[in-house]
Amino acid sequence: xxxxxxxxxxxxxxxxxxxxxxxxxxxxxxxxxxxxxxxxxxxxxxxxxxxxxxxxxxxxxxxxxxxxxxxxxxxxxxxxxxxxxxxxxxxxxxxxxxxxxxxxxxxxxxxxxxxxxxxxxxxxxxxxxxxxxxxxxxxxxxxxxxxxxxxxxxxxxxxxxxxxxxxxxxxxxxxxxxxxxxxxxxxxxxxxxxxxxxxxxxxxxxxxxxxxxxxxxxxxxxxxxxxxxxxxxxxxxxxxxxxxxxxxxxxxxxxxxxxxxxxxxxxxxxxxxxxxxxx
Amino acid sequence: xxxxxxxxxxxxxxxxxxxxxxxxxxxxxxxxxxxxxxxxxxxxxxxxxxxxxxxxxxxxxxxxxxxxxxxxxxxxxxxxxxxxxxxxxxxxxxxxxxxxxxxxxxxxxxxxxxxxxxxxxxxxxxxxxxxxxxxxxxxxxxxxxxxxxxxxxxxxxxxxxxxxxxxxxxxxxxxxxxxxxxxxxxxxxxxxxxxxxxxxxxxxxxxxxxxxxxxxxxxxxxxxxxxxxxxxxxxxxxxxxxxxxxxxxxxxxxxxxxxxxxxxxxxxxxxxxxxxxxx
Numbered sequence: 001x002x003x004x005x006x007x008x009x010x011x012x013x014x015x016x017x018x019x020x021x022x023x024x025x026x027x028x029x030x031x032x033x034x035x036x037x038x039x040x041x042x043x044x045x046x047x048x049x050x051x052x053x054x055x056x057x058x059x060x061x062x063x064x065x066x067x068x069x070x071x072x073x074x075x076x077x078x079x080x081x082x083x084x085x086x087x088x089x090x091x092x093x094x095x096x097x098x099x100x101x102x103x104x105x106x107x108x109x110x111x112x113x114x115x116x117x118x119x120x121x122x123x124x125x126x127x128x129x130x131x132x133x134x135x136x137x138x139x140x141x142x143x144x145x146x147x148x149x150x151x152x153x154x155x156x157x158x159x160x161x162x163x164x165x166x167x168x169x170x171x172x173x174x175x176x177x178x179x180x181x182x183x184x185x186x187x188x189x190x191x192x193x194x195x196x197x198x199x200x201x202x203x204x205x206x207x208x209x210x211x212x213x214x215x216x217x218x219x220x221x222x223x224x225x226x227x228x229x230x231x232x233x234x235x236x237x238x239x240x241x242x243x244x245x246x247x248x249x250x251x252x253x254x255x256x257x258x259x260x261x262x263x264x265x266x267x268x269x270x271x272x273x274x275x276x277x278x279x
Numbered sequence: 280x281x282x283x284x285x286x287x288x289x290x291x292x293x294x295x296x297x298x299x300x301x302x303x304x305x306x307x308x309x310x311x312x313x314x315x316x317x318x319x320x321x322x323x324x325x326x327x328x329x330x331x332x333x334x335x336x337x338x339x340x341x342x343x344x345x346x347x348x349x350x351x352x353x354x355x356x357x358x359x360x361x362x363x364x365x366x367x368x369x370x371x372x373x374x375x376x377x378x379x380x381x382x383x384x385x386x387x388x389x390x391x392x393x394x395x396x397x398x399x400x401x402x403x404x405x406x407x408x409x410x411x412x413x414x415x416x417x418x419x420x421x422x423x424x425x426x427x428x429x430x431x432x433x434x435x436x437x438x439x440x441x442x443x444x445x446x447x448x449x450x451x452x453x454x455x456x457x458x459x460x461x462x463x464x465x466x467x468x469x470x471x472x473x474x475x476x477x478x479x480x481x482x483x484x485x486x487x488x489x490x491x492x493x494x495x496x497x498x499x500x501x502x503x504x505x506x507x508x509x510x511x512x513x514x515x516x517x518x519x520x521x522x523x524x525x526x527x528x529x530x531x532x533x534x535x536x537x538x539x540x541x542x543x544x545x546x547x548x549x550x551x552x553x554x555x556x557x558x
Contacts, residue, residue, distance in 0.1 A: 046336050047326055057325050057530045157436040171447055251336045277556060 010234050013038035013246070014223065015074035015098075017065045020048035021259045022156070022193030023080030026103060028264055029220035030078070031245070036234040037227070039245045040072045044276060046251035049156060050083040051125025051192070058127070062088035066095060067279040068248070074098065075232050078223060082124050082191050082215070086133035099226055104128075106222040107189050107215030108137040114211045115187040118145045121180040123202075124191030126151045134191060148183050152176045152192075159194045160259070169201055177205050189213045197263065247271040289513050292317035292525070293502065294353035294377075296344045299327035300538045301435070301472030302359030305382060307543055308499035309357070310524070315513040316506070318524045319351045323555060325530035328435060329362040330404025330471070337406070341367035345374060346558040347527070353377065354511050357502060361403050361470050361494070365412035378505055383407075385501040386468050386494030387416040393490045394466040397424045400459040402481075403470030405430045413470060427462050431455045431471075438473045439538070444480065452480050459485075466490045476542065526550035 016027050020043045027041050042065055044050070050058055062084050069077055077100045079085045079092070085102030092100055111120050111134075122134040129149040138147050154172050163169045180188065188210055190196055196214050203212060227233040238244045245266060249256045253271040260268045295306050299322045306320050321344055323329070329337055341363050348356055356379045358364045358371070364381030371379055390399050390413075401413040407430075414426040433451050442448045459467065467489055469475055475493050482491060506512040517523045524545060528535045532550040539547045 046332060052531065052534070053325060054531050154436055154440055157433055161433055168447055168450055171450075252331065252333050255331070 006231075009075055010232055011038070011236070011238070012073050012075040013040045014227075015040050015042070015069035015072060015077040016080050017042040017044070017069065017077070017084070018081040018193060019044050019050035019083065021045075021160070021256060024260055024263055025193050025196045026078060026080035026216040026219055027245075029216045030223060031264070031266060033220040034224050034227070034233075036237050038234070038238050038243070040069065040074055041245070041247045042068060042276075043247070043249045043256055043271075045249045045256055046276065049125070050081060051127045051153070051156065053083075053127065055087045055131075058084055058087040059091050061276075062092055063095065064276050064279040066092050068274065068276060070096065070098070071279075072246075076100070076223065076227060078219060079103065080193055080216070080219070082193065083127035083131075086128050086131040099230060099232075101219065101222055101226060103193065103215040103219045104133050104191075105137060106218035107191065107213050108134050109141065110218050111187050111189050111213045112138045112141040112145060114213065115145060117184065117186045118142075119183060119185040119187075120145060120147045121183070121185035121188040122147060122149045122191045123152050123155075123176065123180075123188065123195065124149070125156070126153055128191050134189060148180060148185060150176055150180055155192065155198065156194045159197050164198055165200065169198060170205070173198070173201050173205050177202070181206065185210065187211045187213060189215065191215065248274050250274065250276040285510075288354055289511055290317070290515070290517070291352050291354040292319045294319050294321070294348035294351060294356040295359045296321040296348065296356070296363070297323070297360040297472060298329035298362065299324050300439070300535060303539055303542055304472050304475045305357060305359035305495040305498055306524075308495045309502060310543070310545060312499040313503050313506070313512075315516050317513070317517050317522070319348065319353055320524070320526045321347060321555075322526070322528045322535055324528045324535055325555065328404070329360060330406045330432070330435065332362075332406065334366045334410075337363055337366040338370050340555075341371055342374065343555050343558040345371050347553065347555060349375065349377070350558075351525075355379070355502065355506060357498060358382065359472055359495070359498070361472065362406040362410075365407050365410040378509060378511075380498065380501055380505060382472065382494040382498045383412050383470075384416060385497035386470065386492050387413050388420065389497050390466050390468050390492045391417045391420040391424060393492065394424060396463065396465045397421075398462060398464040398466075399424060399426045400462070400464035400467040401426060401428045401470045402431050402434075402455065402459075402467065402474065403428070404435070405432055407470050413468060427459060427464060429455055429459055434471065434477065435473045438476050443476055448477060448480055449484070452477070452484050456481070456484050464489065466492060468492045468494065470494065527553050529553065529555040
């Protein structure tokens with residue numbers, strides 16, 4: 001590669017994908033922590049949710065999205081979905097040379113480092129919890145630690161219904177979290193990208209003493225390190241304009257835009273619908 | 280056709296499809312009301328839910344399912360999903376000679392007949408309510424009637440989480456239904472196939488005076504009439520065995536079976552996974 005090509009590559013966008021809107025919490029952290037980087041975001045809104053689907057299906061969907069992101073000349077990919085990170089990350093890595101990171105390892109690593117009493121809780125979708133991915137990864141790092149997983153299938157619909165601070169969400173959270181409190185965990189991983197949006201509810205129920213780990217935050221840190229390490233970080237802030245952050249979805253672009261504009265500080269001018277099954 | 284072919288056709292199964300498990304409430308009514316009929320059920324569990332997806336996507340998915348059901352030699356098709364009935368029924372009718380009925384018209388017809396004060400409420404998914412399909416159809420029958428639609432996006436996840444009789448479901452139902460009570464409706468259409476499963480909650484909140492219309496029930500009546508009219512009804516009870524009711528899904532067959540066995544009296548021996556995108 002000559003200097004121009006290297007410069008082009010460093011200015012290429014980072015691909016970020018999720019089953020829907022949840023991964024926007026990861027995109028938001030990347031925007032905050034690495035403002036120089038451009039982003040191409042894909043939300044699979046036609047096939048959301050991933051959390052209750054099988055491993056085979058998630059791998060198939062993730063492969064299609066990888067092929068789409070490759071057409072967008074991304075320099076790195078963030079799997080901003082816990083379920084897809086759990087099921088498909090290894091398969092995707094076999095198919096491309098583009099560096100790929102998921103949200104699971106960065107979150108697991110921080111939790112393993114932070115726990116003092118050796119009891120870590122993980123909350124997530126049925127898919128993420130059923131896969132035991134957090135447990136397996138944490139146990140590799142610290143075999144003596146115990147990990148207690150709890151699936152919380154109602155959290156995503158509650159967040160998408162906008163009940164971020166609401167007695168109903170409090171009540172459901174109380175039911176889901178009570179067994180984690182009983183076990184006496186000192187660290188809790190918010191193992192689904194929607195969950196940072198109800199962080200204050202979880203904080204209230206778990207109390208101030210429990211460390212909450214937000215994988216979105218840790219993933220942005222890891223992405224920054226990865227890009228720097230590989231000489232792929234963008235040294236210049238991109239020109240302002242719509243091209244800095246591009247959003248694609250597989251369905252219902254307007255609804256996506258409304259949700260995105262409610263949680264991002266940067267206004268989304270438009271989200272474009274593509275037919276992901278063609279990839 | 281000779282007599283043998285006609286006999287074969289009358290013994291052919293009825294195709295019933297839905298985005299997932301919800302349509303099982305329709306299948307259940309068919310089993311109860313027309314026990315002679317065989318059923319091939321398809322639940323699109325890989326792409327559930329339909330309620331928040333766009334018209335174009337629902338039509339595409341429904342066409343694929345139609346093609347699958349055609350390979351199963353069905354003699355009639357029931358679109359046991361309100362969203363697909365709202366968006367795709369007309370398109371499907373253009374593509375086949377097999378008689379097709381949806382759940383919307385039977386429900387709308389009964390509501391239009393039953394209301395005394397001319398105020399009908401409809402609850403359903405965002406897709407069904409946004410499509411205004413119930414309103415349009417009722418207005419065709421009785422233009423003077425007013426129809427008030429209310430989307431209830433949390434009902435499906437609450438049902439699928441098993442919270443059929445639960446204070447949280449009561450609270451959410453109270454919020455969704457209060458404006459229908461304020462308007463003074465005397466008839467309420469349960470415009471989503473999951474909703475009959477929380478009928479007692481809805482009954483408690485709406486009171487005994489409001490007529491609850493269950494489109495699943497009305498659809499089974501209409502199917503029976505249609506089959507008789509066309510000479511397609513099966514005069515003999517089919518032999519007992521797994522072939523009487525066949526279940527196909529696009530993902531997560533085990534989870535489907537568990538749910539099906541919790542609401543059907545007839546044990547489901549197995550549900551088979553197919554790749555619906557190939558159709």
